[in-house]
Amino acid sequence: MSAIELRGVTKRYERFGLFGSRSVTALRDVDLTVRSGEIFGFLGPNGAGKSTTIDLLLDYAAPTAGSVRVLGHDVATDGAAVRDRIGVLPDGYGPIGERTGREHVEFAIDAKGADDDPDDLIERVGMTGPAEYPVTEYSKGMTQRLVLAVALAGDPDLLILDEPSTGLDPNGARTMRRIVREENERGATVFFSSHIMEQVEAVCDRVAILDGGELVAVDAIDALRESAGGSAAVTVDLSSVPADVVDYVRSIEGVVGIETNGTSVTIACDDAAKAPVVAAFHDSPATVTDVTTSETSLEDLFERYTRGVAQ
Template sequence: MQTYMYLSEESPHMTAIELDGVTKRYGSLVAVDNLDLQIEEGEVFGFLGPNGAGKSTTINILLDFVKPTAGRASVFDMDCQNQGKELRNRIGVLPEGYDVYDRLTGRQHIEFAIESKNTTDDPQALLERVGIADAGDRKASGYSKGMAQRLILAMALVGDPDLLILDEPTTGLDPNGAREIREIIREVNSRGTTVFFSSHILSQVEAVCDRVGILRDGRMVADDSIENLRSNIPGGESLVVEGSGFSPDILDAIRAIDNVESVTVRTEGEMIGVGLAKGASKTAVLSEIEESGAVVDDFSTEEASLEDLFAAYTTDQEVTA
């Protein structure tokens, strides 16, 4: 283990995960569409997208649960389809849609991972690390969803893997549990482990990820650092106008106003959100609306957040940059 870390420090640009034109079709449905992705060793990568965007399919291709229709996936330069066993010896996984073995105890689960990876980990230490030491000798069928998540995370940590793949690891956890998972992610990452972390909730990955990729309908619609994504937020402020008679012509007229970055229909004809860049005039927007014959009943301003950006990327709200 130690030697490996030295090696990785000497070659800091080794690739942990590489997807090259990966496509998965189910009949006419395209779950993953020509996806390219490169994750460097040592990174914490947040893989974001709404449910059904193709995140789990992508991860399942990495694990060889699913065979890609086209393209190539590799982990540490090992082909996911042909070198799966070798590759999985170096990674820890918290997969989606798993179930625990009902009749085995938590400890037996961890012992199974230890025997499978042929390591010398101490099951008790791992149980303690994920906070379920007291439940180790209970049958896993009695575990809550949160405890099961912790147990599988402990299995994933067996053998001190070079890459952790976590598919929605905070599902079923209370905010405290989610924070503990993030702490474990930071801790293993500080010792050199690359982390690939999927979620449909931005705030879960925001706090720990160096880089975020946003997947929508099987395509990567954004791939950048949190800072850069932040700086892309239009002006940091949006004007929400409620009233009536907001026709498409009016929306176009608003878009034409200087420094208006986006116009989003929130309720058809009755409520719109106007993304404002710095220097935009709210008065200009409001008077434009009233001059075109629509009625303004109320308006307010909103601080734009990463969540808005995420929503903009992953929903059908109209966004014009």
Template sequence: MTAIELSNVTKQYGDVVALHNLDMTVESGEVYGFLGPNGAGKSTTIDILLDFARPTSGEVRVLDRDAREESVAVRQRCGVLPEGFDTYDRLTARKHVEFAVESKGTDDDPVALLERVGLGDAIDRQAGGFSKGMTQRLALAVALVGEPELLVLDEPSTGLDPNGAREMRTIVREEADRGATVFFSSHVLGQVEAVCDRVGILRDGKLVAVDSVEGLREASDTGTRLEIETDGVDDGALAAVRETEGVSEARAEGSLVIATYAGDAKMDVVNALEDAGADVADFATSEASLEDVFAAYTEGER
């Protein structure tokens, strides 16, 4: 069974194409990471899954039901942590969860759910006084009501400290072990890597890649970035860097040399530069950014 199926989905807002003939399948029981930079169309996709927005064309099925015509039935079996949401300032955390329990007609214990997301000491406080992280935890508790078959989490780590983000991942894992499908959107590579079985990468409204987390890790490994400050390089020095084993790309920005490499070619690159007559003042590496991963996936298309 498929949990989410988008076929040829296009969404236009006026002249802006937010989603472009998007095809995507999320299998039942998997933890699917939906990765993409801000503005790629992740939230639009989630809005369409929940019938907050309607596709311009294409078919959307969630839990084997039409996302538009059978939206209430879909949402009965979903738990959602939306993005850019707000709570009811004057209602307590308990009231929020009670409302969700009443709405879904389940018999969950609000206290147990709030304790599970780490709000055990704020159960009877008004949500208006909550920090961003607490608000996020409250929405997660609401999403967990009724043991949903599908959890849709839109940028769930927003506002959470590292500890909170780790607790969030633990809960996602527990829910997946229970058998729930988890659809998890993020613009941060690390979060998706840590928890997902499979990853789809969205860019400019198109799904540019779908891969296992191992595949993603390999792809991001090819993209370690090295920045070297020199007193100036000529084409010969750059060519020497490009010829160094493991280097996939090198360019100069003024006196700064930027090289992308795999493995541990760092010192080889520095040595190659110095051998070619350049004076290396300083160098630093950075982990692959999301943009680098995109580049790794889309390079062949260029």
């Protein structure tokens, strides 16, 4: 059984203004399957439609066309059947009121009819001390840890995490990655959206890249690298950076991006472009002091798949 299945999903919002209404297509004919038991990264530039997709999964909004199934149930007709089996970390949501963090966690456990020990959840997310403070006193990162604890209540079959690393310090981000892996080992499917490519690369089995409301790639990261043409990043350290050579290198077939940092130039390119790129710098008036190559990062792939598409 798939954990998530979107078929032909389009979502249009109507915007009403002083001079009439206009419609915004946030998602366009999206087909997406997330298999049970995978850790799935959901990527896309600002405004690509990630939060809209998550709203549809949670039945916070209805699709204009198409169907949305979660854990085997159509959310439009049978959403109640899955609500207690999903743990959600929403983007930009903060717990409110005078209740303590612990009370929020206890409330979430009760609401799901679960029997978790609140102290275990509090300890897992690393908010042991602040658990006793009212949440109005929480820092951003501590709020994020609390919302994660709430999402974990009741051992959900599906965790939906929208930008889970927001506000987390490096230790918090590591805790988040550990929990994602632990939950997955327990059997949960994890679907998470993120702009932090290192996080996604570190934990995801597969990713989808959404751009302008359309899915532009769905695959394992290595497979995306391969279909991008066995791409690589070449970094050339120079005595100085001749602007005309940089312009020339940019025009070499297979070069998809160039970034200059001081006297170091990093070129994202196909495997086949590596040799002409390095040769161009060797033939320039500058002295080449070092050349290193590495695999294309997910960030480079993201840029490649999403660049130039109108928002």
